[in-house]
Amino acid sequence: MWPAIAILAFVTLQRLAELALARSNTARLLAAGAREFAPGHYPLIVGVHASWLTALWWLAPGRPIHWPLLALFALLQLGRIWVIRTLGPRWTTRIIVLPGAPLVTGGPFRFVSHPNYLVVIGEIAVLPLVFGLWQVAAVFTLLNAAVLFVRIRAENAALAGPASAR
Template structure:
């Protein structure tokens, strides 16, 4: 039980820290002349991730941890750090485009267009599986898929300089 609470607390702290970093980076980018695209769907992303994490607390705080799934989750965290480190001050939770700035083509972006979303897809599914909550993983993976369908289309259009 203590390990479940510790893991949930660490993930919660990580997400809150990332929100602070995203706000900081967003402010800096906007001050440099960057433009936010398709902000309307952002509330869906926030609602989904909040419901996922808040929902995990009462469901998982007292459950045992599957170490194999925990290892997968730890690997995903390593990939998350790689994405954040690669994007540096350009990483944000919103679609922010800095005119004239080249697309990032290094790090995981050498292999995938949207490695951050691959990590998010994995996290949404895997953390509930760490606690044996496969039904929770399925529900939130389906909801995440719907939100990412909107998000990736909007981001691709913004990066191409096209209206949505």
């Protein structure tokens, strides 16, 4: 039971720390003249992620751990860190655009437009599978896909410029 609790505690603390960083970065960006786009879908993202973590806390303790999948999850965390470090003070959990700031094209953004979402897709699928919870992986992968469909369209519009972001 303890390995599952340790893994879930790590992920929970990581998410809480990231929310604090995102709040700080968001406040700093808004103070510098940035604008938030499409805030209406944000509660859906929070709801999906909080429900996913809650389901794991409820179902995972006491289940066997699939260690190779845990190693894959650890690799996804390296991807998460790479994205956050690349975006630096521009990383948030919301769609915040600073007028005149160039798009970030370094780090993982050299390869894909939305690397953070690829990491999140992997995390939502892989962590439940670490505990053999394929049903949780399936349900939350579908819910996440629906939210990301809305999110990526809104983010692409916001990044394309003010006329298309309305």
